[in-house]
Amino acid sequence: MKNLIPYFTLGYPDNNTLKDFLMAMPVNKINYIEFGFPSDDPRYDGPTIRITHRVGNQNFNDGFYKPIFQYFKSNGIKMYSLSYYSDIGPKFEDFISYLISRGFSGIIIPDLIIDYYSEAEEKISYLNNKNFEYIPFFSPSTPDHIIKKIAEMTSSWIYYGLQPSTGIDIPYEIDYTTERINQLLPGREITYGFGIKTEEDIKQLMKNGGSGVAIGSYIEKMLEKNDKKGFLDYINKIRGVLDDE
Amino acid sequence: MISAINSEIIPENWYNVIPDLPEPLPPPKDSKAEFSSINLLNKILPKEVLRQEFTFKRYEKIPDEVIEQYEQIGRPTPLIRAKNLEKYLDYGGKIFYKFEGATATGSHKINTAIAQAYYAKNEGVNGVTTETGAGQWGSATALAASLYKLPAQIFMVKVSFIQKPLRKIVMNLYNGNVVPSPSNLTEYGRKILSENPDHPGTLGIGISEAVEYALDHDYRYMVASVMNSALTHQSVIGLETKKQLELIGEHADVLIGCVGGGSNFGGFTFPFIPDHPDTEIIATTADEVPKFSKGDYKYDLMDSAGVLPEVRMYSLGADFVPPTIYAGGLRYHGASPSLSLLINKGRIKSDEVNQEEVKNAIRTFANTQGIIAAPESGHAIATMLNYVKAHKNEKKTIVVNVSGHGLLDLSIFQ
Ligand SMILES: Cc1ncc(COP(=O)(O)O)c(C=O)c1O
Numbered sequence: 222m223k224n225l226i227p228y229f230t231l232g233y234p235d236n237n238t239l240k241d242f243l244m245a246m247p248v249n250k251i252n253y254i255e256f257g258f259p260s261d262d263p264r265y266d267g268p269t270i271r272i273t274h275r276v277g278n279q280n281f282n283d284g285f286y287k288p289i290f291q292y293f294k295s296n297g298i299k300m301y302s303l304s305y306y307s308d309i310g311p312k313f314e315d316f317i318s319y320l321i322s323r324g325f326s327g328i329i330i331p332d333l334i335i336d337y338y339s340e341a342e343e344k345i346s347y348l349n350n351k352n353f354e355y356i357p358f359f360s361p362s363t364p365d366h367i368i369k370k371i372a373e374m375t376s377s378w379i380y381y382g383l384q385p386s387t388g389i390d391i392p393y394e395i396d397y398t399t400e401r402i403n404q405l406l407p408g409r410e411i412t413y414g415f416g417i418k419t420e421e422d423i424k425q426l427m428k429n430g431g432s433g434v435a436i437g438s439y440i441e442k443m444l445e446k447n448d449k450k451g452f453l454d455y456i457n458k459i460r461g462v463l464d465d466e
Numbered sequence: 467m468i469s470a471i472n473s474e475i476i477p478e479n480w481y482n483v484i485p486d487l488p489e490p491l492p493p494p495k496d497s498k499a500e501f502s503s504i505n506l507l508n509k510i511l512p513k514e515v516l517r518q519e520f521t522f523k524r525y526e527k528i529p530d531e532v533i534e535q536y537e538q539i540g541r542p543t544p545l546i547r548a549k550n551l552e553k554y555l556d557y558g559g560k561i562f563y564k565f566e567g568a569t570a571t572g573s574h575k576i577n578t579a580i581a582q583a584y585y586a587k588n589e590g591v592n593g594v595t596t597e598t599g600a601g602q603w604g605s606a607t608a609l610a611a612s613l614y615k616l617p618a619q620i621f622m623v624k625v626s627f628i629q630k631p632l633r634k635i636v637m638n639l640y641n642g643n644v645v646p647s648p649s650n651l652t653e654y655g656r657k658i659l660s661e662n663p664d665h666p667g668t669l670g671i672g673i674s675e676a677v678e679y680a681l682d683h684d685y686r687y688m689v690a691s692v693m694n695s696a697l698t699h700q701s702v703i704g705l706e707t708k709k710q711l712e713l714i715g716e717h718a719d720v721l722i723g724c725v726g727g728g729s730n731f732g733g734f735t736f737p738f739i740p741d742h743p744d745t746e747i748i749a750t751t752a753d754e755v756p757k758f759s760k761g762d763y764k765y766d767l768m769d770s771a772g773v774l775p776e777v778r779m780y781s782l783g784a785d786f787v788p789p790t791i792y793a794g795g796l797r798y799h800g801a802s803p804s805l806s807l808l809i810n811k812g813r814i815k816s817d818e819v820n821q822e823e824v825k826n827a828i829r830t831f832a833n834t835q836g837i838i839a840a841p842e843s844g845h846a847i848a849t850m851l852n853y854v855k856a857h858k859n860e861k862k863t864i865v866v867n868v869s870g871h872g873l874l875d876l877s878i879f880q
Pocket of ligand 1 (some may be wrong): 573574600602603690691692724725726727728729730731794795796840842843869870871
């Protein structure tokens with residue numbers, strides 16, 4: 222089965238609306254869930270998700286989400302945090318302990334190997350020792366030798382972003398992308414995300430060996446409009462596309 | 467030259483350095499919260515250029531039509547051993563120069579102008595537009611557009627427009643429309659003119675005008691330098707050089723070039739990065755624009771108006787006002803992100819030279835080799851002369867890129 226991984230920025234558009242959406246989401250249709258911890262500088266996110274961080278920053282409240290995290294964990298949905306190193310770096314170990322205490326399985330840190338490459342190795346080893354999954358985040362601008370090196374340090378799934386930032390529309394090349402990734406990372410579980418444009422593209426990515434998709438900007442738009450039905454329809458639709466493969 | 471030889475030297479593919487960088491290239495970043503300037507690129511660049519901007523592919527096939535035009539404008543350009551200069555310097559090593567001044571427009575700029583105009587033409591747009599300072603880029607844009615029968619609207623910084631009337635004639639001969647910027651062709655230009663009718667103009671204003679013009683007229687915006695796609699197109703310089711060296715059994719120990727935004731430098735040196743780990747690579751800038759020694763390696767705006775995204779690069783600040791040195795092409799406040807990363811990681815070294823050294827270098831080069839180099843290229847030559855002095859007994863093979871000729875910039879010697 223191909224993985225469907227929805228993304229939510231915690232606290233957006235407000236805690237209650239988000240909770241409402243999350244609890245309505247059919248857990249049997251999704252595989253993992255990705256929670257964005259609101260960042261002061263979500264530098265590698267596009268305009269849609271950037272706004273969610275600004276709003277989320279004001280609303281996020283751990284006590285409110287604790288039972289929700291508990292709910293997903295007890296339903297067997299693995300949770301991953303998306304956090305920027307520029308925010309968590311100074312209190313890295315505390316933050317990881319916190320995520321573990323809330324039942325998270327791993328973390329995605331989009332700026333770690335871009336802006337803090339010299340610290341990456343040490344942090345990944347730390348996470349490995351804690352048995353906490355470090356999800357490598359790669360994009361078209363990640364050099365080949367770094368994709369290989371970072372992937373070899375980890376055994377989890379890998380997040381490959383098709384765009385330079387989320388929710389924007391730069392031409393990408395699916396066949397070349399998957400060829401490159403399959404060649405560099407044979408046999409690895411690869412989730413594609415960051416601005417996938419159409420269902421056709423999802424099909425193509427899965428046909429070419431992708432193991433799942435992460436979706437974010439579209440969901441945030443549904444949240445903004447408080448369109449729960451649109452959101453649920455979308456989840457069902459993408460699930461259908463993935464199941465076709 | 468015989469075309470059979472041309473086709474052996476002109477490469478079939480351009481080279482893109484991104485997948486071979488020592489660390490991931492920080493991506494462009496939007497500077498405004500609710501507006502994506504990255505996304506704006508979708509509307510102003512040809513799709514193919516945009517794709518190449520963000521591709522991880524090491525090699526991009528050069529379209530046959532582009533190769534055909536490369537031959538027409540004088541590619542491959544010569545790689546010449548500067549024996550007279552070697553003798554003059556009493557140097558035991560070898561000095562070669564790649565001469566981009568031999569192209570039709572007299573500089574390397576035409577290499578990417580042809581590619582961008584070709585992709586714009588293929589998309590059936592109405593025309594192309596750009597800004598130009600000293601006029602090298604405007605000339606290349608005008609010719610490239612003319613080759614593909616596209617109208618070209620060029621916004622030339624008003625001071626240069628007044629100071630360099632010959633450049634305007636060149637662009638007109640290539641069927642380019644040139645206006646001094648700020649102009650009344652755009653809302654932005656009109657606004658500035660209404661505040662100050664005698665505004666001298668800046669590259670930042672020129673860029674904003676060209677982008678606005680592109681959006682309003684279904685034109686495409688031509689990128690002179692800094693962005694990765696332009697450096698990829700310029701790789702034709704380095705790929706030819708590699709081939710030419712190979713044909714005569716030589717190995718480059720040292721590569722030297724000048725940096726404005728980084729396009730001739732990146733194009734010349736990057737193709738050596740993957741398989742010449744021991745080759746020393748030196749980027750020269752003007753003393754007056756000390757981006758690599760005094761600039762910060764940080765996210766900054768590519769243009770002073772903030773129309774284009776921010777990129778991580780060495781920068782003196784987007785509002786840096788350089789002294790009016792004669793090498794107009796080196797006055798840019800930043801440098802291409804890939805080049806900046808390679809300098810930051812120590813793979814590429816940098817050097818700075820002052821105007822007097824540059825003038826002397828141009829003189830020496832003219833006296834010995836007969837070539838009157840562009841003031842920008844004079845910086846690379848000056849660094850090369852200093853290098854020879856400092857490594858007199860090492861017998862290295864030095865290759866310098868002479869990015870353009872200076873026949874339209876002679877006033878500096880008056
Ligand atoms: C002859 C010549 N060399 C070099 C440059 C600097 O630009 P770049 O660093 O993009 O090659 C210019 C720019 O106008 C130029 O005209």
